Amino acid sequence: MTVNVRFFASLREQVGQAEAQLDAAGGATAAQVWAQAAGQSELPPNVVIAVNQEYARPEQPVSDGDEVAFFPPVTGG
Amino acid sequence: MDNVHISAEAFDPWGLLVAYQHARFGASTSYGATSAFVGTMRDFNEGDDVAAMELEHYPGMTEGHLGRIIGEAKAEWPLEECLIVHRVGEIHAGEPIVLAAVWSAHRAAAFAACRFLVEELKHRAPFWKKETLADGQQRWVEQNTAG
Numbered sequence: 498m499t500v501n502v503r504f505f506a507s508l509r510e511q512v513g514q515a516e517a518q519l520d521a522a523g524g525a526t527a528a529q530v531w532a533q534a535a536g537q538s539e540l541p542p543n544v545v546i547a548v549n550q551e552y553a554r555p556e557q558p559v560s561d562g563d564e565v566a567f568f569p570p571v572t573g574g
Numbered sequence: 575m576d577n578v579h580i581s582a583e584a585f586d587p588w589g590l591l592v593a594y595q596h597a598r599f600g601a602s603t604s605y606g607a608t609s610a611f612v613g614t615m616r617d618f619n620e621g622d623d624v625a626a627m628e629l630e631h632y633p634g635m636t637e638g639h640l641g642r643i644i645g646e647a648k649a650e651w652p653l654e655e656c657l658i659v660h661r662v663g664e665i666h667a668g669e670p671i672v673l674a675a676v677w678s679a680h681r682a683a684a685f686a687a688c689r690f691l692v693e694e695l696k697h698r699a700p701f702w703k704k705e706t707l708a709d710g711q712q713r714w715v716e717q718n719t720a721g
Contacts (some may be wrong), residue, residue: 506704
């Protein structure tokens, strides 16, 4: 299945890309998408995840066509 | 203007307040209480002089969550109107970052809901700040101030 991955802020700079299309295994979790996209097996504890623009937990399964975003804690306002 | 607005340009929060109130209420004065919060970029953070800041957001998710926060406020308090304007892009010290405003019949709801909009926005809306210090060094802001 194809997953659209996005990185924001400091994570975008660390990973070196803003967006990527990934061919992930069916039933992959958000944490597994991170491992594949970022090339790091462990999801750092301060990484925030959104699936289709909704906050999600690392163990949430993703589906074909999903947009999976990784970013640091938010600091707006 | 929509009740959620992301601005890539500098904005005048007070002028926007007047314009929005006029557009939404016209001659009607069903609101007896207006509460507004304006967040402005400081020239210091964590003990350092800060010259400028780059504010990044997640187009789509940011607007969606700001709209949801307004919806939650309207479900919790009897509100006539809400408005959130948030700046993105390159910002300089002294420029407004955020405007949150609430119109209600009475002050208790207006104060409480305005505080709610600001606190929820800071915790949930995807924005990130990268500071440029006076000496040119850049760093990401890792967490919000406690309040």
